[in-house]
Amino acid sequence: MPRASSVFVCSSCGHETGRWAGRCPGCGEWNSLVEQLRAAPTAGRAGRGAGGALGGARGAGPAVTPVALRDVDAVEHERLATGIGELDDVLGGGLVPGSLVLIGGAPGIGKSTLTTMALANLCAAGRRTLYVSAEESAAQIRLRAQRLGGGEALAVPVIAETDLSTVLATLEQERPEVCVIDSVQTLHCADLSSAAGSVAQVREVAGEVMNLAKRRRIAVLLVGHVTKEGALAGPRVLEHLVDCVLQFEGERERTYRTVRAVKNRFGSTDEAGVFEMRDHGLVEVLDASARFLAEATRAPGSVVLCAMEGSRPLLVEVQALVSASELVPPRRVVSGLDRNRVALVLAVLGRHAGIGLGTADVFVNVVGGVRVDEPGADLAIALAVASAARRTALTGGDAGHPLACFGELGLTGELRSVAHADRRLQEARRFGLDPVLEPESLGSLRAAVAAALGSGRRAAVAA
Ligand code: TYD
Ligand code: MG
Secondary structure, three states, X not given: OXXXXXXXXXXXXXXXXXXXXXXXXXXXXXXXXXXXXXXXXXXXXXXXXXXHHHOOOOOOOOOOOOOOHHHOOOOXXXXXXXXXXXXXXXXXXXXXXXXXXXXXXXXXXXXXXXXHHHHXXXXXXXXXXXXXXXXXXXXXXXXXXXXXXXXHHHHOOXXXXXXXXXXXXXXXXXXXXXXXXXXXXXXXXXXXXXXXXXXXXXXXXXHHHHHHHXXXXXXXXXXXXXXXXXXXXXXXXXXXXXXXXXEEEOOOOOOEXXXXXXXXXXXXXXXXXXXXXXXXXXXXXXXXXXXXXXXXXXXXXXXXXXEEXXXXXXXXXXXXXXXXXXXXXXXXXXXXXXXXXXXXXXXXXXXXXOOOOOOEEEEEEEOOOOOOOOHHHHHHHHHHHHHHHOOOOOEEOOOOEEOEEOOEEOOOOEEEOOOOHHHHHHHHHHOOXXXXXXXXXXXXXXXXXXXXXXXXXXXXXXX
């Protein structure tokens, strides 16, 4: 049952009802009723929450005078540096006072660790901070802080609290400059009957925290969990609300993690930071290319991709395994890449480069737990699979170093150029990987496969 203060409103037709039902009595849509706080009746204006649906009399408030954009003060945002270079870069230079940053990631990826480290640095730099944990006890947070070493993290003030109004009151009283809320799904607003983590709760919690943050100019790092599919659990609604959405990705079993901005009102969404989870917290990986390259194998099925992580070139190893299948349809197992992209590349490889894989299981993986989501990865997928299918190791040049490549594949088998070709080439050359197979010099997938497999055979003969 809803509390006296709440109603259920249909997210499709706006129908309002006092009781929850699986199906909207207004339009018949299933699972569309979302609990909302009842709007406080104010003269002339529909209140917050169910205001739109209530259809209160509008237009009775005082009017305001619009100003031309050139007359609007463009304030340079002051920034609070977290002291974690990779994170500050992704944020566009640090946290902006009064802004809400949502950090989404799977459980165990390191969200609490990263936010604790950021607060520790800010606290050490003399900023007022507060860590609100609605997930762990103060003792658990202390253990993590001890693990981080250095002692700075132990100075961060913390509360372990799940009740929203208590948290808001504490924020009012303590007036931190930076605050972490871990997590938005575990805080609970007592005025709503829905369970913590439900859409209604998450929306209410984030909305209230935002109001306070804007009013008191508190920079808030809001931690959110993501579902298996990668969407922020429940609070997709939050993405509109907050100023910045950071995605924390990686595989829990692996040590590498990337943080990227998918939305940023105060900076670009091009930047990405690479971290490694160590015994004493997250460590920035400043030269990720060198790391990944040092670990690259030169076995059949391996190729180096000159990828772009935002505006930064990154060399990663793409591996493929092709084996006879007993299944119909055969297996396609992909990690770190888009499945549909891989399916497309396999189709083009069969049709235009004579490498048919209809009866084979194909596994494709980006090594190190990194995710590459860009069309420039197509050629690397194709060459890794071709190399695996032909059991030929790919090497670049006479020195026998790993073969590097990049390029997008068209459906007719042509290679298409991708953004930042010069920076990708530069990065490859920095590590002595030359020549690089790329669209400018090759033109078609068939030519690229021939060049790649040819290089391998030459190396085998020379050895
Ligand atoms: P955590 O930050 O609690 O993840 P999240 O808040 O995203 O759920 O930490 C995740 C994992 O990292 C946890 O399994 C323990 C490990 N870890 C380290 O390996 N080293 C460390 O220094 C810390 C603090 C955690
Ligand atoms: Mg956590």
